[in-house]
Amino acid sequence: MKDIYILGIESSCDETSCAIVKNGQEEIATVISSQIDIHKQYGGVVPEIASRHHIRNISIVIEECLEQAHMTMNDIDAIAITYGPGLIGSLLVGVEAAKTLSFLYQKPLIPVHHIVGHIYANELKEPMHFPLMALIVSGGHTELVYMKDHYQFQILGKTLDDAVGECYDKVARVIGIPYPGGPQIDRMAKVGKPTYHLPIPLNDDSYHFSFSGLKSAVINLVHKETQRGNPIQKEDLARSFQDVVTSVIVKKCKQALTDYPVNTLIVAGGVAANSGIRNGLKELCQDKQIHLSCPEIRLCTDNAAMIASAGYYAWKLGKRGDLTLNAKSNVDLQ
Ligand code: KG4
Ligand code: ZN
8 A cells, every 4th residue: 555645734823833744653754843932921822923933934844844854745645734723823824834735736635623633643652442532631622532433523521611731831820930831830749749728620520621710729829828928839839739630630531431431541732741640540541451542742742743643544534625724713623
């Protein structure tokens, strides 16, 4: 069988990325241009600034990726593009670039949902075995998805308010850690003790999540302690917070794995890099005797390799876009 090379493009938030993946599983080249240092000074991603930087970077990133792969557009079989969800101005830059390449080189265009990309990041590590459960935890999403086969998504639960990564970043901000504070909170939690009492949010039998109450509880605690003149033990607060987040995530996954028997739990998205959550889910999967699969940490956060991998399976299923494809800031998993 002929090898299929998919060129993926991702620009939904603050990373401009292009990658080439062979047969959905073999990463040939990945280039990521991150804007974190630019947005850091504002405490979060500024959409207008993000789209302007995507415009500046997109051609460079695509050219560099082809160069690293020692390939030209003639070697590419199809172009996979993140069309949503995400920041509309950012998405548009990638979508227009992909449509232009598709038109110019007469290559099929494959629209990819950003969260589907996060799930398929696992495919770059090991083949997925169905049925499986996927937990997506990122800066913009928290979802539990049951998959019977490729591209069959049943959303069991999602966050009712903030995403888990968003909650991490806001908690970090209140204790003076620059954006994105998730990784730093994780590092601090490793050396802290769980001495602060925080409520477990949406501690019920549903598969849904809620993180805004927990975020408010941390903000209130920091304000109260500061007013009383008690210095915050940042490492201990990070540990207390991380333990609560981990316990609720493990609880919801446990419920879902009990109700929907599977062989594998996939964890995807930026927060899948979190050591507390990884360890909690590792224990859960050992208890349930199922396989836990996490992408390489480098491919947990936004990148185009995951889009190219997801694009390959969409390509195999005959999913195609055309030049009327538009970016969508909000779109259901499909
Ligand atoms: O998937 P991603 O790159 O962007 C979205 O699609 O949202 O995820 C970025 C998020 C940020 O909120 C960041 O703080 C969080 O992932 N993150 C972490 C860790 N590494 C990244 N949160 C907690 N612990 C980590 N180790
Ligand atoms: Zn993402």
